[in-house]
Structure formats: structure tokens, C-alpha cells
Amino acid sequence: MTNSSDSRPGWVLGVDSGGSGLRVALAPVPSADDTVPTKAGDRADTAVSRQPVRTGPGGIDAGHLMEQLVPMAKALLGEVGGDGEIRAVAIGAAGMATLGDELRDLLPDALAEAFGVRRLALAADAVTAYTGALGQRPGAVVAAGTGMIALGTEGKKWRRADGWGHLLGDCGGGAWIGRAGLDAALRDHDGRRGGSAALRARAEEFFDGPVTELPGKLYPRTDRPAVLASFVPEVARCAAEDDPVAVGILRAAALHIAEAAAAVCPPETECEVALTGGLFGIGDLLLVPLKEELSVQLPRAQAVSADGNPLEGAVVLATALALDALALPCDGRLLHVPEETGGAPTPQHSR
Amino acid sequence: MTNSSDSRPGWVLGVDSGGSGLRVALAPVPSADDTVPTKAGDRADTAVSRQPVRTGPGGIDAGHLMEQLVPMAKALLGEVGGDGEIRAVAIGAAGMATLGDELRDLLPDALAEAFGVRRLALAADAVTAYTGALGQRPGAVVAAGTGMIALGTEGKKWRRADGWGHLLGDCGGGAWIGRAGLDAALRDHDGRRGGSAALRARAEEFFDGPVTELPGKLYPRTDRPAVLASFVPEVARCAAEDDPVAVGILRAAALHIAEAAAAVCPPETECEVALTGGLFGIGDLLLVPLKEELSVQLPRAQAVSADGNPLEGAVVLATALALDALALPCDGRLLHVPEETGGAPTPQHSR
Structure with a gap:
């Protein structure tokens, strides 16, 4: 399965959810001869909500995320003509790695219902920082703001260092x-x-x-x-x-x-x-x-x-999913691609 | 004014209020020829409440402190015969230095009403750690538990170092x-x-x-x-x-x-x-x-x-107050002796 045979224009959604709000980017699926995206492509448009998605003991509130995401994405689709098909969604979120159970359980069906989309990636914000900076190339990315985390890969597994928060690490952040x-x-x-x-x-x-x-x-x-x-x-x-x-x-x-x-x-x-x-x-x-x-x-x-920012990194991931060209490790913790959505299955043991 | 002319036995109360509860010690006022206490004297008895005194935005809850202190002190007095007179009270409390406004405003009258006592010292727990360790001698005390603070004096003013909490200091604690x-x-x-x-x-x-x-x-x-x-x-x-x-x-x-x-x-x-x-x-x-x-x-x-612990340090302070022999700096922040209680007046500017 590569590009959809659907004649409607194909789009992907990249989402970046963090402490300062929710940002959503709509980007066209590139032509099939550029099947392995290594850099962020052109974005059609971006929407920003300054209201951070609520988090609770179970992680990000999936309902609150969808409440904001659906109208933002539909407005973006409307701006490009309204007849497009969303082929993949990638969501990068702070805390996904440790607090994302609700997101993992509820989001695939919610997205399928809202957009008919069956390809989904859930990524720790460190992963979208990585793909924003390096695309799918091997290497290492240091993401430093209030905190500090380093993430590297040769393509087979993620290596992570620090990002343990202000009392246990984030050294140098x-x-x-x-x-x-x-x-x-x-x-x-x-x-x-x-x-x-x-x-x-x-x-x-x-x-x-x-x-x-x-x-x-x-x-x-x-x-x-x-x-x-x-x-x-x-x-x-x-x-x-x-x-x-x-x-x-x-x-x-x-x-x-x-x-x-x-x-x-x-x-x-x-x-x-x-x-x-x-x-x-x-x-x-x-x-x-x-x-x-x-x-x-x-x-x-x-x-x-860095080539781009974490929102652009989410677009890289969604584009790779849409083209069946995801070349990064899906370990179920830092990068989770639910099996039924058509990506590489996430091994159960690492959930 | 030295010892009371009252013929009843004279007592002092030392109080140590912290995160693990409230401890109260009753001790006899020593004879007048030992007018400058430099070490903790004999305690008659000690009462312990495992219920920490509540704290709010205004600092320690003075009402909650009195609710526990009054019955504990009366029980201790009862154990020594019941006809004694409390001549001074010293209260050492965590956070007194920065959070003690309510304590300062309400406690003098509350103690006068409950025990007829008019001599009161309110001390940061670092000060009762100091007087417990060194009495009224000049020197330096390092108090280290979860946090770490150092306090020193030559008798005229306190020098404090660290004790700024786990994010700003308490280095080495x-x-x-x-x-x-x-x-x-x-x-x-x-x-x-x-x-x-x-x-x-x-x-x-x-x-x-x-x-x-x-x-x-x-x-x-x-x-x-x-x-x-x-x-x-x-x-x-x-x-x-x-x-x-x-x-x-x-x-x-x-x-x-x-x-x-x-x-x-x-x-x-x-x-x-x-x-x-x-x-x-x-x-x-x-x-x-x-x-x-x-x-x-x-x-x-x-x-x-160290000669003794912070509860014994509170007894040292109360004894010094009762004998009109307080020889430590009253700066209104680390050690506060309300003017009307007969101690050295606390300068207004340092409140």
C-alpha cells in the first residue's frame, strides 16, 4: 500500500501538544517518487490554540484534545478547498512517553470517526523534536528549553538520555x-x-x-x-x-x-x-x-x-506514515503506531 | 525584674513545632544565681503530639497551635502538682522566619489568656537548633536534615547561610x-x-x-x-x-x-x-x-x-526570658520577642 487510489487530494495532519497550547499543521502528501521523507515538507497552513490540552492522572485528556483538534483540522481543510482526504495523523505530546495510556486507548477510534483516518502515530515530544530537526536521518538531537533531553537513533532503536525533570535531571536545561x-x-x-x-x-x-x-x-x-x-x-x-x-x-x-x-x-x-x-x-x-x-x-x-521545529517533525512522521515509509523505531513508548492503523506494529512487551 | 516574687514554683514551657508534630517541654526556672543559662537545664517532662500544626498562607495556624498546646501544657503542669506558674514560653517553629505573621499577631494575647504568661519568644527552628546545640554561647550551628541551614552569632546579630529550600539551596542537606x-x-x-x-x-x-x-x-x-x-x-x-x-x-x-x-x-x-x-x-x-x-x-x-536538641533549645530560650537574661539577638525575623511581653523590643524595621 502506497498512496491512496482515492482521486481526492491527500493531506496529513501534524499535531504538537504542549504546555503553551496545541498547534496543528496540514500538509499535502508529497508525490510517490519522494517516498522516504527526511525533511519537513511544505505545510499548507497551521492553526494554533493557546489553550493547553488538559492532563490528568491518565495522561493527556483525549476528549479535550479531540474537542480542539477536530474544529481546527476542519477549518484548515476548509481553507484548502474542503474536499481533501486526511491520510495520516501524527501527534507529538509532552509526557506521551510515560502518561499516554488514555491517548493510546481512545484516540485511534476517535480519529477514524472524525476524519476517516486510519494511520496514526503518537510520539513523545522528544521524537517530534528529533524528526523536526533531522527528519528520519540517523543521528542525535538535543532538545532544550525548560528541560533537556537527548534522543538518538541509528534507525533500529531509540537511545534516550536525561529528560527526567527538574529534580532528577534535565541537567543543563x-x-x-x-x-x-x-x-x-x-x-x-x-x-x-x-x-x-x-x-x-x-x-x-x-x-x-x-x-x-x-x-x-x-x-x-x-x-x-x-x-x-x-x-x-x-x-x-x-x-x-x-x-x-x-x-x-x-x-x-x-x-x-x-x-x-x-x-x-x-x-x-x-x-x-x-x-x-x-x-x-x-x-x-x-x-x-x-x-x-x-x-x-x-x-x-x-x-x-535543526531543519525544523517539533510541529514540522509531526508532519514528517505523518507524511512517512501516509507513504508507508516510516523508518524510525516504534518502541511503543517514545513512538507508538497502533497496529490497526497500518503502521509497523508496536511490540506488546514494550508497552 | 528578675524572678517573680510569686511564691508558687516557677516553670517555663519550651515548644518545638515541625513537620512531624508538636513537642512541649516543661522545665523549672533555675535559681536566681544561675542567671545566664548557656545550656539546656533539666526538663520536668515532655509531651508529644504527632499531629503537625496546620500551616496556611499566613503561616502557622495560631488557633490550631493553641488547641494542641493548652491541654498538653496543662497536663504537664498537672503532673508536677498543678499549682505552678508558667513564667515564659518559647516556641520554635519551622518557617517562623518567613511565614509567622499570624503567630506574631495572635499568640501573645492567647498565651496571656491561657496561662497568664506575658513573656514569649518566637524562634525560627534554626534558632532553637542553635540554642539547643550551643545554649547562648557565641559560635555557629549547622542544622541538617532534609534541608540544611547554618546560623552563627557573636551575640549581637545573627548570620544565616542557606536554608533556602530544595530548589534554591539547602546545599549538602x-x-x-x-x-x-x-x-x-x-x-x-x-x-x-x-x-x-x-x-x-x-x-x-x-x-x-x-x-x-x-x-x-x-x-x-x-x-x-x-x-x-x-x-x-x-x-x-x-x-x-x-x-x-x-x-x-x-x-x-x-x-x-x-x-x-x-x-x-x-x-x-x-x-x-x-x-x-x-x-x-x-x-x-x-x-x-x-x-x-x-x-x-x-x-x-x-x-x-551539640548539647541538646531544638526542644531543649526552646527551653533554653524560655529560661533566659524568665530570668531576664536573654543574650541572643532579637532581630524580629529569626528570633522575635514581642515588646509587651517584657523582652528586648523587636525593632520594627526588621519585621
């Missing part, structure tokens, strides 16, 4: 850097070693009060990792002004990020390593020490820029 | 050590540098499952610092078996604890440094590197064992 900066601010206040007067001054201005008030401002919040990560630009600013503590924090972050990349790179002579996510917006202050660390820890790494 | 141990377990799982197979094996046994399940077990909890600290004995066990990563974690913890002690030691030729709190139950695995670090960072430090 935004919350990690922000926390290190606030630690240095409080060390300066206390007169402990490792303090930075510059970081303390920035913390007092940024959080609008003496650093002694930070515990009362941070701990009652439910979005503590985001609060910590919000301090990253101030750490970068101090590093840009040559504050040695801030420079040291970014160098330590680079070390941790390189450690994660080195752990997931497929064991081949060369390895593309793509850096993606908002954290790398810091620029050379982080990228220069990171490339230095990579050259030490992983000399065969070739740092490349 | 129980949650810090446990987190470092779990980080090493996950590094081993991922194949990242810094991993420890021994810590991973202990984590899998202790938390009853693969380390990949740790995020799902930790993040939904509200007592995350305690969960992290619960892993400390396993880190100590691995260190005792010479796992180099576990040994390194305890050495790094010792470094941080010494940094905090060095920051608060009064600037004199010699300085007693007392180590108190459950974390030091680890023993030499932590104490040996800590004493080494202290000898480097603070050569004039003289490590001493």
Missing part, C-alpha cells in the same frame, strides 16, 4: 541554569563561596525584591521549573558581561548537555548532532562551550542546525 | 544528597558520565521498580524533598561500600556544609561549630570529609557536639 543562577545569588547574599553579586543584583531586579523573598515567591507556585527557567536570560546577560560565576554556569550546562548527546549518538564514525529548542536562543554564550565540549566528549559529532 | 544519588542512578541508566551502577541498583530496590519510573513516583508527591532525602541511607550505604560516585556525593555535600558554616562563624580567633540534625546520623562517612573541609575553609573552627 533552562530550569537547571536558572536554579544555578539563583543559587549563586543567594550564595552572594549569605557570604558563601560561589556567590555572584551580579547575579544577585539581576535576581533582585527580575524578581522585584530582596533575594531572601525568593523562597516565598517560588515554592507556592505550581510551575516552579518555568519560574526557574525564566531567570536564564539574566544568567546569559551576566555571562555576556563576563561575570565569572555566570560564565561557569553556562560552561557547566554545556558539559551536561554534551554528556547527554554523547550517550545517545549512534555508534558510527560520524554523527549529526542537532541542537533544538528555545534554550539555544542564548546563542554563542552557550553554543561555543557546548561545541568545545562536544569536540572533547564526542569528536565524531558534527553539530548541525 | 538530605534532599540534596538524595537527589544527587538519584541523578547518578539515572546517569547510569542513560549511559551518561557520572553514573553509578551501585546507586542505580539501590534506587531500583528502594523505589521498587526501574529508575525510569522515578519521575512518575516523585513529581506527583507534595513532599518531594522528603522523598529525595529518603534515599540518603542508600547513598551512605554505597559510600560505605566504596562506590566512588557515592563517596564523591558525600564529599561534595561536606564541601557545601563547610561553606555555610564558614559564612556564619563569628569573626573571632576561635569558633565553636556544632553539627546537629538527623543528617549527621550518617556518621564518619559525612563527618570525616566535613571536618577535613572545615579545617581547610575555617581553620579556627572547633567542631563540637
Whole structure:
């Protein structure tokens, strides 16, 4: 089975569900002679909902996802003429790997009912970050924002490093850097070693009060990792002004990020390593020490820029599904393709 | 005003309110020729309630504290004959420093009404840890359990270092050590540098499952610092078996604890440094590197064992109040003695 024999235009839906909302992209299925997509193709259009999909103890609320997704997708189809057929859907979601049972159980039927689509991929957001950055090429991707995760594959299995959250890891990510900066601010206040007067001054201005008030401002919040990560630009600013503590924090972050990349790179002579996510917006202050660390820890790494973002990565996955050309490992945890939808079956033992 | 001219026996109440409940001690006021208590005196008796005092946005719930304290104190007085007069009360409480407004506003009148007592001290638990360990002597105390705080004084002002909680500091405390141990377990799982197979094996046994399940077990909890600290004995066990990563974690913890002690030691030729709190139950695995670090960072430090615990520290404070002999700084934050109760007035500006 390759392209549908249906004469209507074929489309795929890529979906990116995260803490800041739901983004949906509609893209045409490419012609059959481009059967193995390795890069994100052209998107027809994108819809964005700023309302994050609710999550509960069973993971993402599948009903709430469909409530938003169906009208958004139908509106996108309407914009391109309305007579198209959706041939595959790929949904990348934060927390899919550990919290996605409800999604896996309910979504295939719901999508079949809404769009007649029978090809579905559910992916951890790290996987859509991967496919957005590298398509289906082997290599490694580091995705860093508030958190930090590295994912690599040679095509047969995923290697994952970190992404364990702000208390167990995410070493070198935004919350990690922000926390290190606030630690240095409080060390300066206390007169402990490792303090930075510059970081303390920035913390007092940024959080609008003496650093002694930070515990009362941070701990009652439910979005503590985001609060910590919000301090990253101030750490970068101090590093840009040559504050040695801030420079040291970014160098330590680079070390941790390189450690994660080195752990997931497929064991081949060369390895593309793509850096993606908002954290790398810091620029050379982080990228220069990171490339230095990579050259030490992983000399065969070739740092490349990401082709696209996670939404484009979801389109890559959906396109590969539509063309029967999915070339990435379906392990049931990071990437799940329900058997009945026509993809490679997900082994039961890894569910 | 020294001792009351009342012929009834004089008593003081020491109170220790924390996460594990409320403890109350009744102790006789010593004779007037021992006017400056520097050590915890004899306690008549102790009552314990396992029900922690409720806390809300305004801090400790003063009504809930009194509901438990009044019957406990009356029962203790009954045991010693029932005709005694309570001359002073000192309450040490977790979070007093930042969250005690309700306590400060309502407690003086409530205690005057219940016991006729007009001398009251409200102390952060770090202060009762200090007075329990060193009485009113100058020096420094490190209190380490789940968290870690250092407090020092030469008698005129408090110096505090750390105690900023598990995301902003508490460096070297129980949650810090446990987190470092779990980080090493996950590094081993991922194949990242810094991993420890021994810590991973202990984590899998202790938390009853693969380390990949740790995020799902930790993040939904509200007592995350305690969960992290619960892993400390396993880190100590691995260190005792010479796992180099576990040994390194305890050495790094010792470094941080010494940094905090060095920051608060009064600037004199010699300085007693007392180590108190459950974390030091680890023993030499932590104490040996800590004493080494202290000898480097603070050569004039003289490590001493704590005289007593925070409940005994509250008795020291209450006794000093009863004898008009309080010799510690009342800064309104760490140690608050309301003006109308006859103690040294708390400066308004530091409230």
C-alpha cells in the first residue's frame, strides 16, 4: 500500500501538544517518487490554540484534545478547498512517553470517526523534536528549553538520555541554569563561596525584591521549573558581561548537555548532532562551550542546525506514515503506531 | 525584674513545632544565681503530639497551635502538682522566619489568656537548633536534615547561610544528597558520565521498580524533598561500600556544609561549630570529609557536639526570658520577642 487510489487530494495532519497550547499543521502528501521523507515538507497552513490540552492522572485528556483538534483540522481543510482526504495523523505530546495510556486507548477510534483516518502515530515530544530537526536521518538531537533531553537513533532503536525533570535531571536545561543562577545569588547574599553579586543584583531586579523573598515567591507556585527557567536570560546577560560565576554556569550546562548527546549518538564514525529548542536562543554564550565540549566528549559529532521545529517533525512522521515509509523505531513508548492503523506494529512487551 | 516574687514554683514551657508534630517541654526556672543559662537545664517532662500544626498562607495556624498546646501544657503542669506558674514560653517553629505573621499577631494575647504568661519568644527552628546545640554561647550551628541551614552569632546579630529550600539551596542537606544519588542512578541508566551502577541498583530496590519510573513516583508527591532525602541511607550505604560516585556525593555535600558554616562563624580567633540534625546520623562517612573541609575553609573552627536538641533549645530560650537574661539577638525575623511581653523590643524595621 502506497498512496491512496482515492482521486481526492491527500493531506496529513501534524499535531504538537504542549504546555503553551496545541498547534496543528496540514500538509499535502508529497508525490510517490519522494517516498522516504527526511525533511519537513511544505505545510499548507497551521492553526494554533493557546489553550493547553488538559492532563490528568491518565495522561493527556483525549476528549479535550479531540474537542480542539477536530474544529481546527476542519477549518484548515476548509481553507484548502474542503474536499481533501486526511491520510495520516501524527501527534507529538509532552509526557506521551510515560502518561499516554488514555491517548493510546481512545484516540485511534476517535480519529477514524472524525476524519476517516486510519494511520496514526503518537510520539513523545522528544521524537517530534528529533524528526523536526533531522527528519528520519540517523543521528542525535538535543532538545532544550525548560528541560533537556537527548534522543538518538541509528534507525533500529531509540537511545534516550536525561529528560527526567527538574529534580532528577534535565541537567543543563533552562530550569537547571536558572536554579544555578539563583543559587549563586543567594550564595552572594549569605557570604558563601560561589556567590555572584551580579547575579544577585539581576535576581533582585527580575524578581522585584530582596533575594531572601525568593523562597516565598517560588515554592507556592505550581510551575516552579518555568519560574526557574525564566531567570536564564539574566544568567546569559551576566555571562555576556563576563561575570565569572555566570560564565561557569553556562560552561557547566554545556558539559551536561554534551554528556547527554554523547550517550545517545549512534555508534558510527560520524554523527549529526542537532541542537533544538528555545534554550539555544542564548546563542554563542552557550553554543561555543557546548561545541568545545562536544569536540572533547564526542569528536565524531558534527553539530548541525535543526531543519525544523517539533510541529514540522509531526508532519514528517505523518507524511512517512501516509507513504508507508516510516523508518524510525516504534518502541511503543517514545513512538507508538497502533497496529490497526497500518503502521509497523508496536511490540506488546514494550508497552 | 528578675524572678517573680510569686511564691508558687516557677516553670517555663519550651515548644518545638515541625513537620512531624508538636513537642512541649516543661522545665523549672533555675535559681536566681544561675542567671545566664548557656545550656539546656533539666526538663520536668515532655509531651508529644504527632499531629503537625496546620500551616496556611499566613503561616502557622495560631488557633490550631493553641488547641494542641493548652491541654498538653496543662497536663504537664498537672503532673508536677498543678499549682505552678508558667513564667515564659518559647516556641520554635519551622518557617517562623518567613511565614509567622499570624503567630506574631495572635499568640501573645492567647498565651496571656491561657496561662497568664506575658513573656514569649518566637524562634525560627534554626534558632532553637542553635540554642539547643550551643545554649547562648557565641559560635555557629549547622542544622541538617532534609534541608540544611547554618546560623552563627557573636551575640549581637545573627548570620544565616542557606536554608533556602530544595530548589534554591539547602546545599549538602538530605534532599540534596538524595537527589544527587538519584541523578547518578539515572546517569547510569542513560549511559551518561557520572553514573553509578551501585546507586542505580539501590534506587531500583528502594523505589521498587526501574529508575525510569522515578519521575512518575516523585513529581506527583507534595513532599518531594522528603522523598529525595529518603534515599540518603542508600547513598551512605554505597559510600560505605566504596562506590566512588557515592563517596564523591558525600564529599561534595561536606564541601557545601563547610561553606555555610564558614559564612556564619563569628569573626573571632576561635569558633565553636556544632553539627546537629538527623543528617549527621550518617556518621564518619559525612563527618570525616566535613571536618577535613572545615579545617581547610575555617581553620579556627572547633567542631563540637551539640548539647541538646531544638526542644531543649526552646527551653533554653524560655529560661533566659524568665530570668531576664536573654543574650541572643532579637532581630524580629529569626528570633522575635514581642515588646509587651517584657523582652528586648523587636525593632520594627526588621519585621
